[in-house]
Amino acid sequence: MKKRQVSRRVVIIGAVAVGPKVACRVKRLDPNAHVLMIDQDEFISYGGCGIPFFVSGDVSDVKELMSTSFHMLRDPKFFRNVKGVEVRTRTRATEILRETKEVVVEDLNTGKVEKIPYDYLVLATGATPRRLPIPGSDHPDVFTVSNLHDAVAIREKLSRGEVGTAVVIGGGPIGCEMAEALADMWGVEVSVVEILPTLLPAFLEPPLARIVQKHMEEKGVSVYTGETVEEIREENGTFRVKTGRRTLSADIVIQAVGVNPRGELAVKAGLMTTPKGAIAVNERLQTSDPFIYAGGDCIEVPHLVTGRYVHIPMGSLANRQGRVIGTNIAGGYATFEGVVGSFCLKVFDLGLATTGITYEQALKEGFDPVRAYVVQSDRAHFYPTQGLMYMALIADRKTRRILGAQGIGKNGDAVVGRINSIAALLQLGGTLNHLSNLEIAYAPPFASAMDIVNAAANTAENIIEGLNDTIDPDEFIEVFLGEDSGDRVRVLDVRSPVNARPFVERFGERWINIPQEELLDRLAEVPEVENLMVFCNSGLRSYEALRQISHHLGRKARNVQGGAALIKMAGLLPENGDD
Structure with missing residues (x-):
């Protein structure tokens, strides 16, 4: 030949x-x-x-x-x-x-x-993986999980029963995945230390990040946010990881602080x-x-x-x-135009996905962003396997261009599918109008007739047009539980009495319950206060109530975004917790 x-x-x-x-x-x-x-x-x-x-x-x-x-x-x-x-x-x-x-x-x-x-x-x-510029970070048994050699070494330590406790430094994607890997299968007592106030800070809005943290803590992982690791010290085969607030003991330390x-x-x-x-x-x-x-x-x-x-x-x-x-x-012509930053992650029983940029990132980039939180079933609400999905959508107020989106839910494939659809629009400079009318394949086992991505766009449009004056979950907690809230702040809960009762009993006259279906007949009971916040399970019924209050009483009020579902899932206001 x-x-x-x-x-x-x-x-x-x-x-x-x-x-x-x-x-x-x-x-x-x-x-x-x-x-x-x-x-x-x-x-x-x-x-x-x-x-x-x-x-x-x-x-x-x-x-x-x-x-x-x-x-x-x-x-x-x-x-x-x-x-x-x-x-x-x-x-x-x-x-x-x-x-x-x-x-x-x-x-x-x-x-x-x-x-x-x-x-x-x-x-x-x-x-190359980053190592913190602190004493002890270069110890050969302080791992970075950057290659298969590290992976094999960690797995062998686990298999030999040498790891009972672990500290993971960094609350980003790799940190969260490694925390689950150690805790779920091997039963290791894991602590995660993150320097910023929330986990996954570059990817998730604060309430969604707190959903992840709360879920990890429910699975036995200790999470310490807002703490800086100052030193890693080995003493007789055990590591001492010192932060500004505490010292954690560990048989193994993993640095997941980027590359x-x-x-x-x-x-x-x-x-x-x-x-x-x-x-x-x-x-x-x-x-x-x-x-x-x-x-x-x-x-x-x-x-x-x-x-x-x-x-x-x-x-x-x-x-x-x-x-x-x-x-x-090979002689052809191809280009790589760029990215929109799409990402997905499994954390124990939760699936999460993001695309584009966060609200804070949008502010830094000079946009005038608006942020909409939506909570809705990922399938038809009557279908047996439906689960709630928690979504944040960020758009530019002036141009209505979509800037980013994030979703969390227990049906991870459903979350990833929704975020992928928004990612495709982001690459083309899509607007809220495009997303509001985005055609989503529909059947009850897979989606709602008005899908959550459509609902998120509609919510953002209503906010921009002044029809839905909102307050984000974090701000709601800060304002309502603030020391000087006094008589100036009231919550109108438009859920059923059964759902509202724990809050009414806890907060007394500051938490008024008028079911949404009774509101038109009980408008006289709506308190006339400086700061009235309307509350329901997801933000939908409270939006309807907001419009009725505005039309019939001519008063201003704010809709608590995400409602009880998001606040409870994020652990922001436990029904039986302390203020």
């Missing part, structure tokens, strides 16, 4: 997510290309997002994270025989010689150094990088050298809502970027 002439030599540095996608795409489009992947680790092409589920035991064998859906192990032999791609593991790239188009590499097993020529080079160098893009090779080669150290790329994912591409956790990309460049380390983005790079290297 006549030997085929090589059309192009492609060298890929990094073989976890972006690298394999680029390699396979190039070989499919150009079978004559010679593609070489190098990686300094022996583990390649694995699902890093699955690490918490391997630690928990949901994934029984670490090889499952490195296998195809057909249970083929993605090792060098697989790539050579199935994909036609050469792979060299335990090989570190130390320098890029752009003038001669060569990469200097070192074999970590033998120490041999050599130069590898390329026509096109791909940087898929990923990111930094790895751009060292690019900097050394004189390529452009961003202020955060990420490799700068254009929409075709080319670096400042047109023969060098980069993708995945080592780059920043435009945020389609804010227009700013952001670092979002996610395997899903890496795979899509890998396809774009592969297409361009």
